[in-house]
Amino acid sequence: MTPAVEFRAVSRHFGSTRAVDAVDLIVPEGSFFAMLGPSGSGKTTCLRLISGFEKPTSGEIRIFGENSGETPPHLRHVNTVFQDYALFPHLSVLDNVAYGLMVRGVDRRTRHARAEELLALVHLDGYGPRKPAQLSGGQRQRVALARALINEPRVLLLDEPLGALDLKLREAMQDELKALQQRLGITFIFVTHDQTEALSMADRLAVFNAGKIAQIGTPEDIYARPATRFVADFVGSSNVLPPAVTQAIGGPARWSSLRPEAVRLVPPDGAALTGRVTATRYLGGATRVTVATGRHQAPDERGYIGPGDAADLGVLIPTGQPVPALGDRTGLTFDPAALHLMDGA
């Protein structure tokens, strides 16, 4: 099957800024593909390359197998939910949603009827006559979504479409989007800052770092087997261990990650690894306890303090089990199979 979108060594440089740098990417048709990465890592630029608002400095972008180099944005069967919504302020909500049909010459009755359906889909029935300025941020985002869906695009690009929603609505919209994507069979490319959102919604996801893809894979791959230290750090919650610590606990001298669920607290006497509790955080279903182990290296001649074998290990203690107090000494044990080695980059 031809992939919906394929990047072959695509770069987009702005002067000396390498917004997107030699990216190879395959987005399978019908998938829910997430792009995750810190601010300024090139996610929006990637979407703009797909929608045609940026041209690659080098490399080739294929959309359903066709080289898109010569196709202007308005001829691409790709629609976007913009990061800043970009709703037309002079048009009503209904006309905003119906815009894509209007420019295709669909008559007023049909396009308004269709726009009403889409407004209902995003739970905005009855908001049609309003102007965008009379909506809240979250409502505007939903109008932007409805507007992007009206042309039934083959690929829908969503640039942080849930950023302005409160938690409850956000979760409802996440389910909604996922269901929508499965029902319509459209390829969704979804940009987000939010690790949990990316992990829970995507079939595949790419983690961006400074214009490059640090890792691409299923949420399982990314979460359990981060390829690099950056990915483990960014996807978060996992313990990132410097080489000395990995070695101290019986692994090779390489960076590794260890999921907090895999670590257990044991009495300090006779434990291979011990440390002091430096923080506890109640999370509802569990308590996350941070244990500082090992020691930092002595400062070298430049005053630089290397990580040595010091590490802060996070441990999840299910609610109901005893939680140590701050400052307590404790021993740690873990399942050696859970130790995952990775690149230090």
Next chain:
Amino acid sequence: MPRSLSAVLPPRGLADRLTALFWRRPNLLLVLLLAPPLLWLGVVYLGSLAALLLQSFYSIDEFSGLVVREFTLKTYAELLRPSNYDVILRTLLMSAAVTVASVIIAFPIAYMAARYAKGRWKAVFYLGIMLPLWSSYLVKVYAWKLILAKEGILTWAAERTHTQWLIDAALSLPYVGGNSLSTSFIGTFLVFTYVWLPFMILPMQASLERVPASLLEASADLGATPARTFRTVTLPLALPGIIAGSIFTFSLTMGDYIIPQIIGTSANFIGMAVYQLQGTAGNIPLAAAFAVVPIVIMLIYLQLAKRAGAFDAL
């Protein structure tokens, strides 16, 4: 520093007390700030306008030449006399033509400036637009008289480039043509357009500047061609600026009495008529009635523009 137990800081002087007073009574500040300009506007501006309006309902005694202070519509009826009516129609047509031409010339300039000019080029743009405004209006008009005169620069340039026939063709047009460019309506029109053009470009550019590029992208994203985007997004959003500009060019042309005196056929325009009537002829009521005409026309124009949805984007 000892930490105070209260979260309220003591006032540090008169300024703090005043600020606190205004914060407690926001309307007080509003009244203080607005009263002087409102008084000025109300008394001097609207008051004189009301006086003008009142004058136009008086009439003039034809034998004594004195103003009869009795309410009558006679003066307004006089506006409809062919000679006066011609003046109104001529002014109206000239103002409309100047406005349309200004829109057409100003739009690409304003568009380029708003969309593409950055940094230093933007400064160059503003300088280019404003520079003509800084020199005296009379100097510009007389300069144009030299440019347009029969032996003027334009004729000379046309001869050199063998485009004399173009000027001749324009001058042979009925009604707007004439002996030379500086003594024809075409000349009046050219100079009006030149002189008022900045007043069209600036508001237009300001309104185009406020159209975010992301809206144009959203439109293209949804399948609109650039031309379509221009019609359905750019133009409606720039319309308030275009209307503002056209109010300037239209009303400035309507009220001007110098340009048609210096350049043109010496046929009367409203401004000239008002000038002559209240000066040499001493017919204040008719002058007032003439002066009311542009006001009425502008009000009708604004109403039509509003009806057409020109201000929806505001």
